[in-house]
Amino acid sequence: MLTDQYFMLEALKEAQKAFDAGEVPVGAVVVCDDRIIARAHNLTERLTDVTAHAEMQAITAAANYLGGKYLDQCVMYVTLEPCVMCAGAIAWAQLGSLVYGANDDKKGFSRYASNILHPKTLIKKGLESEASVKLLQSFFHLKRALQQF
Amino acid sequence: MLTDQYFMLEALKEAQKAFDAGEVPVGAVVVCDDRIIARAHNLTERLTDVTAHAEMQAITAAANYLGGKYLDQCVMYVTLEPCVMCAGAIAWAQLGSLVYGANDDKKGFSRYASNILHPKTLIKKGLESEASVKLLQSFFHLKRALQQF
Secondary structure, rough: OHHHHHHHHHHHHHHHHHHOOOOOOOOEEEEEEOEEEEEOOOOOOOOOOOOOOOOHHHHHHHHHHHOOOOOOEEEEEEOOEEHHHHHHHHOOOOOOEEEEEEEEOOOOHHOOOOOOOOOEEEEEOOHHHHHHHHHHHHHHHHHHHHHOO | OOHHHHEEEEEEEOOOHHHHHOOOOOOEEEOOEEEEEEEEEOOOOOOOOOOOOOOHHHHHHHHHHHHOOOOOOEEEEEEOOHHHHHHHHHHHOOOOOOEEEEEOOOOEEEHHHOOOOOOEEEEOOOOOOOHHHHHHHHHHHHHHHHHOO
C-alpha cells in the first residue's frame, strides 16, 4: 500500500511540470485502488482557458479512464487547496477523498463556503504544503523579476 | 441592437438540444459586440464528464474564439442559474455580464455564497425563466416515467 505522501509527491511532480511551462504551478493526481489513473497540471495559459486547472483535467481524465462520471472510489491529491470552480467539480464527481497541500487563503473554496464539497468526501490537508508553497513562491518571484525587464 | 430576450431564446434552443439528447436541458450562449461567439449545451452524460456543463463549454469556446482568457467584454445567457463550479469559472473569466433564466434553489451558486462571481460582473436573472423551468420539469417527468418501465 503506497502512502499519501508518495502520491502527493507525484502531484508535486505535476506542479513542477506546470512551473517549467510557465504556468502557475499546481498539480494533481487521481488514485483508485492504489494506482494513479489520472495526472494533470495547470494549463490555463497554454490552452488560453480559465477552466484548465489541474483538478478539472484530472477529473475529466479519471472519469474517462473509469468509464463513469463518479469518482467516489477515488482519492485526489492536489498540491494547492482547490478553488470554488474545482471544488464544485469535485462535488459533482462525488470524490471519495480529497488530499491537498497548501491552503489558498485568497482563492481556496473554504474561504467562500464550507459546504461546497459532497458531504461524503473525506478531506485531509497540509500534506507537503511547504514544498507546494515554495514552488508557488518561486514562480511568482520569477514572474515579478521577469516583468521588470 | 438585439435584445436580451433574443439571446436567451437562443440559449433555450441550446437547452432543447440537450433535452433531445437525453441530457439535463440547460443551454448557454456567449455574446460579444451583439454577436453570438459561443453556444453550448449540457453534455455530462454523453461525455461521461461532470465538468461538461453548458457554461463551462461556452467559456472555453468563447475564449478560444477571442484568443484570450478573459470575457470581460462579453455577456453570457444561460437558461438556469449556474452551479458553484460554473460560477467559479465565470469568476475566473471575469465575465462582463451574466443573464440567467430560472433560479436553481438546490444547486445554484447563490445558495452557497453570494461573493463567488467577480465583483464587476453584472447580473440579471429571471429572463424567460418559465420556459426554462417547463423544459426542466418535462425532462425530469419523462425521466421518472421511463424509469418505471
